[in-house]
Amino acid sequence: MFNWAVIFLIIAIIAGVLGLTGVAGTSAHIAWILFVVGIIIAIVFYVMGRRPPPV
Numbered sequence: 269m270f271n272w273a274v275i276f277l278i279i280a281i282i283a284g285v286l287g288l289t290g291v292a293g294t295s296a297h298i299a300w301i302l303f304v305v306g307i308i309i310a311i312v313f314y315v316m317g318r319r320p321p322p323v
Contacts, residue, residue, distance in 0.1 A: 269305060276298045277296065280295035280296040
């Protein structure tokens, strides 16, 4: 998940340098969404891993 966020961030930076503001904005927005979803999934897995095993 974070790999895709970094890829879209790099695409946004390159598009911004080239002056493609629409592509840069869309790529940055997708990168932000993927980053937030990745953080949420990481937190959920962390919390679920802290539970004791069922008896």
